Amino acid sequence: MRVLVVDDELPARQRIVDLLRKDPCVERVLEAENGIAAVDTIESERPDVVFLDVQMPELDGLGVIDAIGAANMPLTVFVTAYDQHAIRAFEANALDYLLKPFSDERYEATMTRIKSRLGTGNAHNLDQNIAALIPRTSRFDRLVVKSAGRTRFIRATDIDWIEASGVYVTLHVAGTEELYRASLQDLAEKLEPFGFVRVHRSALVNLDSILHLEPISHGEFEVVLKHGSRCRISRAFRARLEERLGQAL
Amino acid sequence: MFLWNWLVYLLIVGVQQGFRYYRQYLSGEVRLERLERQFAEARLNALRMQLDPHFLFNTLNTISSQVERDPRLARAMIEHLGDLLRNSLESKDKQEVTLAEELAALNHYLAIQKIRFADQLKVELCVDADVKSACVPCLLLQPLVENSIRHGISSRSSGGTVTVSARRVEKLLEIRVADDGAGLPAGWNQEKSLGIGLSVTQQRIFGLSGSEDTRFLIGNRPNGGTEVEIRMPLKLAGENV
Numbered sequence: 142m143r144v145l146v147v148d149d150e151l152p153a154r155q156r157i158v159d160l161l162r163k164d165p166c167v168e169r170v171l172e173a174e175n176g177i178a179a180v181d182t183i184e185s186e187r188p189d190v191v192f193l194d195v196q197m198p199e200l201d202g203l204g205v206i207d208a209i210g211a212a213n214m215p216l217t218v219f220v221t222a223y224d225q226h227a228i229r230a231f232e233a234n235a236l237d238y239l240l241k242p243f244s245d246e247r248y249e250a251t252m253t254r255i256k257s258r259l260g261t262g263n264a265h266n267l268d269q270n271i272a273a274l275i276p277r278t279s280r281f282d283r284l285v286v287k288s289a290g291r292t293r294f295i296r297a298t299d300i301d302w303i304e305a306s307g308v309y310v311t312l313h314v315a316g317t318e319e320l321y322r323a324s325l326q327d328l329a330e331k332l333e334p335f336g337f338v339r340v341h342r343s344a345l346v347n348l349d350s351i352l353h354l355e356p357i358s359h360g361e362f363e364v365v366l367k368h369g370s371r372c373r374i375s376r377a378f379r380a381r382l383e384e385r386l387g388q389a390l
Numbered sequence: 391m392f393l394w395n396w397l398v399y400l401l402i403v404g405v406q407q408g409f410r411y412y413r414q415y416l417s418g419e420v421r422l423e424r425l426e427r428q429f430a431e432a433r434l435n436a437l438r439m440q441l442d443p444h445f446l447f448n449t450l451n452t453i454s455s456q457v458e459r460d461p462r463l464a465r466a467m468i469e470h471l472g473d474l475l476r477n478s479l480e481s482k483d484k485q486e487v488t489l490a491e492e493l494a495a496l497n498h499y500l501a502i503q504k505i506r507f508a509d510q511l512k513v514e515l516c517v518d519a520d521v522k523s524a525c526v527p528c529l530l531l532q533p534l535v536e537n538s539i540r541h542g543i544s545s546r547s548s549g550g551t552v553t554v555s556a557r558r559v560e561k562l563l564e565i566r567v568a569d570d571g572a573g574l575p576a577g578w579n580q581e582k583s584l585g586i587g588l589s590v591t592q593q594r595i596f597g598l599s600g601s602e603d604t605r606f607l608i609g610n611r612p613n614g615g616t617e618v619e620i621r622m623p624l625k626l627a628g629e630n631v
Contacts, residue, residue, distance in 0.1 A: 150452070150506050152452040152455040153448070153451055153452065155455045155456075155459060156451060156454060156455030159455070159459065199546065222447035222448045222451060223444050240447075241447050241448060241450070242450040242451040243451075
């Protein structure tokens with residue numbers, strides 16, 4: 142069994158790591174000191190179990206799940222010092238969690254449950270319960286983008302526009318391009334609260350990045366964006382933009 | 391007749407003066423009462439910060455993690471936590487302490503945070519020797535440092551540095567608490583956005599050491615991060631003012 146321990150505080154990781162090392166069933170213990178490192182390690186090492194601190198700077202525990210996808214998460218034990226809201230959610234969804242500080246007995250009881258879940262092969266029957274922890278749109282102010290072996294955060298508000306390209310989309314950020322795995326339709330829903338509007342079947346634009354519009358023909362416009370990009374507003378989506386702006390073009 | 395007029399005049403002046411003294415007495419009472427209330431609030435805030443569930447439970451968890459690994463460190467942390475709690479329970483009867491005493495209390499808090507955040511948290515103390523005996527409102531520094539750690543450092547995974555400095559500027563004591571974190575959010579405004587902890591701190595500084603030179607300013611630092619700057623009349627312990 143391979144286990145990843147995620148916590149931004151070193152002593153908190155040590156507490157769990159020390160317990161894991163005494164367990165002969167645990168072949169390998171991995172550590173991550175923040176959410177981004179956790180996402181990287183989960184993707185590259187595919188551990189069987191993750192002890193996931195809920196409160197971490199930048200990308201917190203739920204952000205990690207959101208980046209990986211609930212269905213792709215290893216068996217997860219949430220660890221928290223104090224978060225009554227989260228604890229109620231764990232209880233309601235029958236998820237495993239540890240409250241800091243915890244006794245060795247409490248840890249052992251959790252481990253026994255985890256092992257029986259791994260043993261019976263229904264490790265992933267809790268996906269839906271984990272997914273229920275994550276509100277659908279609230280966490281999308283940053284996208285977690287992996288490229289060239291490193292993971293970056295891109296603030297939604299820094300993206301000028303997004304272009305569909307196959308199963309990926311291209312994020313246009315300050316004149317640079319990043320590939321991101323998602324459908325344009327999904328992103329359009331998630332980014333709408335952050336001032337993004339669909340202007341074309343294959344383009345999603347940040348309203349704050351529009352410099353001006355240029356009419357081309359037959360009621361079609363071209364949007365001129367910051368950092369030199371241009372993209373077309375199709376007639377089909379023009380009405381949506383007008384509705385979003387509350388005025389006619 | 392002339393004498394009568396004079397008597398009436400004196401009577402009026404006398405009543406007026408009496409009334410003025412009475413009002414002054416009342417406003418003095420009110421001022422004292424307000425100071426005491428603010429002090430009670432500051433104590434409550436300091437206690438709440440030490441008993442801040444995140445701080446308390448994470449500290450206990452840190453101790454728990456070191457019990458086997460490093461028993462000496464675990465015992466040292468228990469002592470720091472004990473001293474910290476004792477300090478806020480005992481400070482009941484004094485409103486002012488020397489800066490040296492205030493720093494000693496702060497050290498217990500910082501010692502715990504440094505163990506929790508390991509090398510992510512750096513603290514620089516830079517206090518001139520000639521202001522160590524200066525009188526300051528007690529429990530002044532901890533809420534400021536707590537704020538720097540919470541907003542400036544623990545919200546970034548790369549960590550950061552908190553700097554506490556104190557020096558004499560002519561007849562004033564100047565204290566600065568700075569971090570190199572994210573800085574104030576856009577649209578932050580000291581009058582409107584001050585949290586309860588800091589607004590109590592501000593009121594106490596003005597209440598205990600108010601003068602035309604007293605200041606309490608929170609702003610962004612030129613190279614990133616936030617800084618609190620306090621200036622108040624320098625009063626050394628044992629000096630009569």
